[in-house]
Amino acid sequence: MSDPFAQHSDSPVAPARRVMAVVPDDQWMLPRTPKALYVGGTGDVVLRAIDDDADVRFENVAAGTILPIRVSHVRLTGTTASALVAFC
Numbered sequence: 135m136s137d138p139f140a141q142h143s144d145s146p147v148a149p150a151r152r153v154m155a156v157v158p159d160d161q162w163m164l165p166r167t168p169k170a171l172y173v174g175g176t177g178d179v180v181l182r183a184i185d186d187d188a189d190v191r192f193e194n195v196a197a198g199t200i201l202p203i204r205v206s207h208v209r210l211t212g213t214t215a216s217a218l219v220a221f222c
Contacts (some may be wrong), residue, residue, distance in 0.1 A: 140163045146204065150221035156169070158218070159209040166222045174217025180209040 146152060146169050154166065158180075165183055176197045181185050182189045184204045192201065208218060 139171045148221060152222040153220060154220050156208050156220050158208045158213040158219035159215065163206050164220060166220065167204055167206065168220035169202075170220045170221045171203060171205060172217075172219040172221065173197065173199045173201065173215045174219065175215055177215030178212060179215045179218070180212035181205045182207040182209075 142148075148169075151170055152166070153204065154168075156164065156171065171179070171181070173179060174197060177195065179192045179195050179201070180189050181192070181201075183206060184206045187208070189209055191210045191212055195201070197217075200221075205220075
C-alpha cells in the first residue's frame, strides 16, 4: 500500500501510526510511549505521565474517551476502566 505521508516526520500531534492494547500493571512501564490513551469501558484510570513523578487517578472516565496524555504507566491498582488502547 502506498503511503503519501511516508516522507513526513512523526510528531505527538500527528495521527497514530500504531495502536496497542494496554494491560494495566503496577510495576512495568508501557513498552512504547503513546500519544494518547483510549478508554473503551467506563471507569477510573490510574496513570503516570512521562514527565511526572507521581500517579494520577482520572475518575469516572466515560467509555469512548481519548485521554491526550503521553503516559509511561497505567496501573492495575485503582484502574477499573476497560478496553484500554494506546495510540502510538
